[in-house]
Each structure stands twice: as structure tokens, then as C-alpha cells.
Amino acid sequence: MDIVQIKDLSFKYDKVNVLENINLDIKKGDFLAIIGPNGGGKSTLLKLILDLKEPQKGTIKKNLSDDSFGYVPQNTNLNIDFPITALEVVLMGHIGSKKRFFGYSKEDISCAMNSLSQVGMKEFAKSKIGNLSGGQRQRVFIARALCANPEIMLLDEPTASIDVKGQKEVYELLANLNKSITIVVVSHDISVLLNYAKSVAHVNKNLVYHKLDNLNNNIDENEHLCEVELLSALGKNSSCGCKHGC
Numbered sequence: 001m002d003i004v005q006i007k008d009l010s011f012k013y014d015k016v017n018v019l020e021n022i023n024l025d026i027k028k029g030d031f032l033a034i035i036g037p038n039g040g041g042k043s044t045l046l047k048l049i050l051d052l053k054e055p056q057k058g059t060i061k062k063n064l065s066d067d068s069f070g071y072v073p074q075n076t077n078l079n080i081d082f083p084i085t086a087l088e089v090v091l092m093g094h095i096g097s098k099k100r101f102f103g104y105s106k107e108d109i110s111c112a113m114n115s116l117s118q119v120g121m122k123e124f125a126k127s128k129i130g131n132l133s134g135g136q137r138q139r140v141f142i143a144r145a146l147c148a149n150p151e152i153m154l155l156d157e158p159t160a161s162i163d164v165k166g167q168k169e170v171y172e173l174l175a176n177l178n179k180s181i182t183i184v185v186v187s188h189d190i191s192v193l194l195n196y197a198k199s200v201a202h203v204n205k206n207l208v209y210h211k212l213d214n215l216n217n218n219i220d221e222n223e224h225l226c227e228v229e230l231l232s233a234l235g236k237n238s239s240c241g242c243k244h245g246c
């Protein structure tokens with residue numbers, strides 16, 4: 001079943017076209033990697049899917065209820081020096097609370113602890129967010145998105161500034177969540193991500209979609225794999241926008 005159907009979507013900021021005639025169906029259970037060069041339109045596409053922006057042309061149809069999206073934004077806008085605990089960060093994402101202005105209910109706290117447990121961070125519930133490693137902090141942000149009990153989770157650059165070991169841990173976690181949640185990840189760290197993704201969408205104003213079962217898998221995550229190499233492995237050509245200038 002397609003849980004998101006994007007048809008002939010175009011979007012521009014001012015007069016500059018950022019996305020042009022995008023067609024994409026996201027299947028229930030998919031683990032979709034959205035890759036592409038800087039400024040290619042990946043974050044804009046996520047925001048359109050999340051209704052944070054409106055398409056100027058084309059349609060996005062969703063076979064989901066509105067509150068079943070989990071979103072882990074690129075910039076969490078959280079000052080990590082702020083003395084807030086992992087549990088409090090997760091509670092901030094709790095949309096089920098009926099006691100918003102009077103603190104959180106026991107149910108909210110138990111749901112947040114459950115989310116922390118799902119991401120392997122229960123014992124860090126009382127740790128200050130600034131004292132966690134980058135990978136641990138990202139797990140807490142994933143736990144916050146899990147509080148909405150999402151059917152689909154969208155993550156924008158979840159492994160930026162995390163070392164390869166930490167990246168693998170984040171993707172192992174997402175692969176595990178993918179047993180019940182559809183996962184969409186925007187990332188530049190494609191060598192690690194592509195060992196976990198089931199499909200890939202290359203976005204550079206236009207979108208090219210590939211299923212990944214025909215890619216020779218077990219990519220060595222310590223080796224740099226540029227988008228040209230990836231797309232040529234998939235039988236497509238594209239100019240590389242990667243930072244290595246290949």
C-alpha cells in the first residue's frame with residue numbers, strides 16, 4: 001500500500017524552482033533514503049510531505065491520519081547547554097498530553113520512558129542532554145518522535161556530525177523500528193545508510209527513484225561512495241554534488 005503519493009509536484013521559493021515534476025510513492029514498510037547534492041531540494045520535499053509547506057503545483061496524498069507522522073528535523077533548535085534531561089526532551093514531543101499547561105501526566109511519563117526504552121536510552125532518562133554523545137542525543141530525538149506513535153518517521157540528516165560507529169548504531173535502531181514503521185531518511189552519509197535502506201530517491205530539482213535490491217550490497221561503510229558511483233551501480237547517470245568533488 002502507498003502511504004504517501006506524490007504526483008507532479010513542483011515548488012519554488014520566490015521565482016526559483018527548487019522541485020520540478022516530482023513523482024514518488026512511498027510504500028508502507030519502506031526504508032527510503034533521500035539523497036542528493038546540497039541545495040537539491042531534499043529538506044523542502046520533507047517539509048512538503050509534512051504539510052509544513054504547500055505545493056504550488058501537483059498533489060501529495062496521504063493514507064494516514066495527520067498525527068501519525070514522526071519528524072526528526074535537521075536542526076533540532078535545541079541549545080544543548082540548556083539544562084534539560086533526556087526525559088524532558090522526549091516529553092516535549094508528547095502530543096497526547098491533556099495536561100499541557102499543568103505538567104505531564106503519569107501516562108505521558110510512562111509513554112516517554114517507553115520511547116526511551118525503545119531506543120535503548122532508558123538508563124539515560126535523567127542525564128542532561130548536553131552530557132550525551134551525538135549518537136545518544138539523536139536517539140533521544142528519535143524517542144521524542146516515537147511519542148506520537150507514528151506510522152511513518154521522517155528524519156533529516158540524523159547522522160550529521162556523528163562518527164561511523166555512531167551512524168551504524170542510529171541506522172541499526174532505525175532498521176529495527178522499520179519492522180513496524182515506514183522510515184524516510186534524508187542524508188549525505190550514503191555509504192552507511194545504503195546498507196540499511198530498501199530504496200533510494202535522488203533529488204536534485206528532479207527525482208529519480210530506485211529500489212535497492214539490485215545494488216550490489218554490503219557497501220563498505222568506511223569507504224567513500226559518491227553519488228556518481230551509486231547511480232552508475234544502479235545503471236543511471238547523474239552529476240555528483242558530493243563534498244569530495246568526485
Ligand SMILES: Nc1ncnc2c1ncn2[C@@H]1O[C@H](COP(=O)(O)OP(=O)(O)OP(=O)(O)O)[C@@H](O)[C@H]1O
Binds near residue numbers: 036038
Ligand atoms: N525558506 C527559504 N527561502 C528561500 N530559499 C530557500 C528556503 N529554504 C531553502 N531555500 C533554497 O532552496 C534550495 C533547496 O533547499 P533545501 O534545504 O531543500 O535543499 P537540501 O537538498 O535539503 O540541501 P542540504 O543538503 O544542503 O541540506 C536551496 O537553494 C536553498 O537555498
